[in-house]
Amino acid sequence: DSGVTQTPKHLITATGQRVTLRCSPRSGDLSVYWYQQSLDQGLQFLIQYYNGEERAKGNILERFSAQQFPDLHSELNLSSLELGDSALYFCASSVVPAGGLYEQYFGPGTRLTVT
């Protein structure tokens, strides 16, 4: 158990819908990262937050957004869902922000299926 929690574990929804994925980082970790893992794209970095502020953006679509709250939990919002958004979404946390060469610890992931 990495200490990072993600809910829900599985999510099935229809095209055009909106969903929210939730992540709680490890105790003491201020940085949260979101990743998308699909069969054809591998593990893609989406976005990073540090202590409530956005720090880095990767291949995140405009239909997707995220935020980190004062209690450090983070939410990833996916809207106007398409079949291609079906993937495993990971949250990861680490103790340091930019420049810190520390490992990330991953949550168990949320498996999103868009039908």
Next chain:
Amino acid sequence: AQKITQTQPGMFVQEKEAVTLDCTYDTSDQSYGLFWYKQPSSGEMIFLIYQGSYDEQNATEGRYSLNFQKARKSANLVISASQLGDSAMYFCAMREGTGNQFYFGTGTSLTVIP
């Protein structure tokens, strides 16, 4: 150019044998970190080992060691005495000192044969 390259989509190893999973990286930063993660069929991503660019010794964690060759920009994972539970996907990753992002390779699927 790809930041992380894993050229072995799939590997097989006999139980109790050692296996090396290849990883090369591309960066112009002097300060960076290299990581290996294991993803079993259950889906979770498990951190295995870390090597900093300034570390002179190769990192080791139990049966895992990282063969770090800086000049060749390679960071191969060596698993000794393979066990059936080592069957999984293995991902190499890098974080550059000047950035926030982690870069992941495409992974290597390892199958341990009894």
